[in-house]
Amino acid sequence: MNHNMHEQQPLRQTIYYGTFIHTPTPTTLSVLEKTSIGVSSTGTIIFIEPLSPTDAASKHSWSTYTTTRTPSSTSFFFPGLIDTHTHASQYPNVGLFGSSTLLSWLETYTFPLESSYTSLARARTVYRRVVARTLSHGTTCAAYYATIHVPSTNLLADICHSRGQRALIGRVCMDRMSPEHYRDESPATALQHTKDVTAHIRALDPEGALIRPIVTPRFAPSCTSACLSTLSSYAESEDLWTQTHISENSSEIELVRSLFPGSPNYAGVYDCFDLLTPKTILAHAVHLTPEEVRLIAARGSKVSHCPVSNSALTSGAAEVRTLLDAGIDVGLGTDMSGGYSASVLEVARQAMLVSRVVALRDGERGRDGEKAKLGVEEVLYLATKGGARCVGLEGVVGGFEVGMEWDAQLVSLEKVDAGSFVDGAESERFGDEQGGYDDDVLDQTAGPVDIFGWESWPDLVAKWLYGGDDRNVLKVWVRGRLVHVLGGGALRERVEND
Ligand code: GUN
Ligand code: FE
Numbered sequence: 001m002n003h004n005m006h007e008q009q010p011l012r013q014t015i016y017y018g019t020f021i022h023t024p025t026p027t028t029l030s031v032l033e034k035t036s037i038g039v040s041s042t043g044t045i046i047f048i049e050p051l052s053p054t055d056a057a058s059k060h061s062w063s064t065y066t067t068t069r070t071p072s073s074t075s076f077f078f079p080g081l082i083d084t085h086t087h088a089s090q091y092p093n094v095g096l097f098g099s100s101t102l103l104s105w106l107e108t109y110t111f112p113l114e115s116s117y118t119s120l121a122r123a124r125t126v127y128r129r130v131v132a133r134t135l136s137h138g139t140t141c142a143a144y145y146a147t148i149h150v151p152s153t154n155l156l157a158d159i160c161h162s163r164g165q166r167a168l169i170g171r172v173c174m175d176r177m178s179p180e181h182y183r184d185e186s187p188a189t190a191l192q193h194t195k196d197v198t199a200h201i202r203a204l205d206p207e208g209a210l211i212r213p214i215v216t217p218r219f220a221p222s223c224t225s226a227c228l229s230t231l232s233s234y235a236e237s238e239d240l241w242t243q244t245h246i247s248e249n250s251s252e253i254e255l256v257r258s259l260f261p262g263s264p265n266y267a268g269v270y271d272c273f274d275l276l277t278p279k280t281i282l283a284h285a286v287h288l289t290p291e292e293v294r295l296i297a298a299r300g301s302k303v304s305h306c307p308v309s310n311s312a313l314t315s316g317a318a319e320v321r322t323l324l325d326a327g328i329d330v331g332l333g334t335d336m337s338g339g340y341s342a343s344v345l346e347v348a349r350q351a352m353l354v355s356r357v358v359a360l361r362d363g364e365r366g367r368d369g370e371k372a373k374l375g376v377e378e379v380l381y382l383a384t385k386g387g388a389r390c391v392g393l394e395g396v397v398g399g400f401e402v403g404m405e406w407d408a409q410l411v412s413l414e415k416v417d418a419g420s421f422v423d424g425a426e427s428e429r430f431g432d433e434q435g436g437y438d439d440d441v442l443d444q445t446a447g448p449v450d451i452f453g454w455e456s457w458p459d460l461v462a463k464w465l466y467g468g469d470d471r472n473v474l475k476v477w478v479r480g481r482l483v484h485v486l487g488g489g490a491l492r493e494r495v496e497n498d
Contacts, residue, residue, distance in 0.1 A: 090110060
């Protein structure tokens with residue numbers, strides 16, 4: 001890793017040239033070939049022209065600029081991915097959930113880890129890693145939950161700010177149903193500590209250009225009515241976004257029913273405290289009733305779909321098509337460490353599969369099974385533009401449009417090299433009694449996706465969605481600033497030699 005990269009250097013205006021792929025709508029994959037995108041020194045897209053960099057520059061009277069080109073015929077620029085729901089503090093537990101379900105998982109795995117962030121040293125180690133890791137997967141923006149601890153939550157904001165990742169930072173509020181040492185003493189404590197984090201973030205980034213605070217009541221079972229009501233008033237008075245969990249697991253729903261007997265349902269609990277607003281991100285929404293879907297749609301609240309987590313914790317299969325048809329904005333969330341992966345691409349892939357599980361279930365119930373299935377373009381839309389709508393960055397990030405900011409990744413897939421195969425040579429090498437292997441044929445540092453050269457762009461994108469990983473992310477930018485270069489010894493050489 002080039003350490004200078006982390007310093008805030010003045011940016012030069014840049015022309016990106018090559019193939020650009022994005023999803024302007026949920027059902028369109030737009031491919032712009034031989035195109036120049038001009039990005040200002042403040043990271044804003046100034047022009048998009050089907051011209052060479054030289055011609056585009058002269059058309060726009062740009063005399064000095066840097067040029068960044070796609071390195072091959074199987075590489076392309078794609079918008080940065082948006083993780084609309086994740087717990088930075090739970091990152092060390094990724095992959096650890098055994099066969100638990102939500103409520104036992106919280107007690108066994110989650111609260112013990114989260115409560116340890118009284119240690120700033122631990123917070124520093126974990127949060128630096130989370131931000132580096134998610135950037136390496138092309139995540140340019142994340143809505144984070146931290147823990148109840150103010151200093152370590154502030155540190156997460158500092159790290160995102162200095163590494164240049166866009167983030168919403170949530171100090172977790174909870175005044176019941178967790179171990180006594182990991183709980184807000186009172187609603188007043190929850191509010192004061194939330195204010196402290198807000199003040200820190202406002203000092204760090206007064207305009208909220210990169211980092212914004214987000215009010216974070218953990219979920220209804222963790223918060224008393226007084227806590228929910230206090231936080232709701234605060235969010236409203238300060239015009240802040242809010243994030244929480246909803247309808248993830250059936251035992252959780254039962255628990256909410258018993259804790260809030262006066263409310264008709266889970267969504268009704270939040271609504272009764274005015275927590276369902278157009279600035280609210282609700283994670284999961286797996287088991288919503290039709291009335292709840294209508295209510296959330298009417299309030300304009302957003303849903304973060306977390307299929308990896310929902311399968312891992314056997315929470316269920318969310319009906320994304322139903323949410324979309326109701327007009328709800330949906331984004332994707334890794335929900336680490338309910339989810340086992342830091343990658344939003346993995347979440348998009350699992351959203352495809354879970355939608356097919358829903359399709360099968362619908363078919364068994366005599367409904368049209370085809371309807372539920374999400375398409376490649378749709379899940380990539382949810383990962384980019386859809387996510388942007390969920391975090392209040394509609395029109396700012398998520399696509400390639402004049403006026404948007406350059407939050408992007410350079411994706412490169414390995415083209416199978418016909419020249420590696422010498423006719424006749426295979427039989428000699430593989431016929432070897434000693435048992436030979438041909439180590440020239442595979443470059444495993446380039447990731448597992450094989451492109452043969454005859455694929456259309458949509459086919460290439462589908463292959464990336466199903467098989468791609470961080471080895472395919474050569475570079476990542478946020479607001480025009482380079483924030484990640486594929487790193488690590490031999491891998492970095494591959495990028496630098498391009
Ligand atoms: N509900 C309340 N807290 C959590 C959490 O940390 N993760 C998930 N997935 N659901 C929750
Ligand atoms: Fe979560």
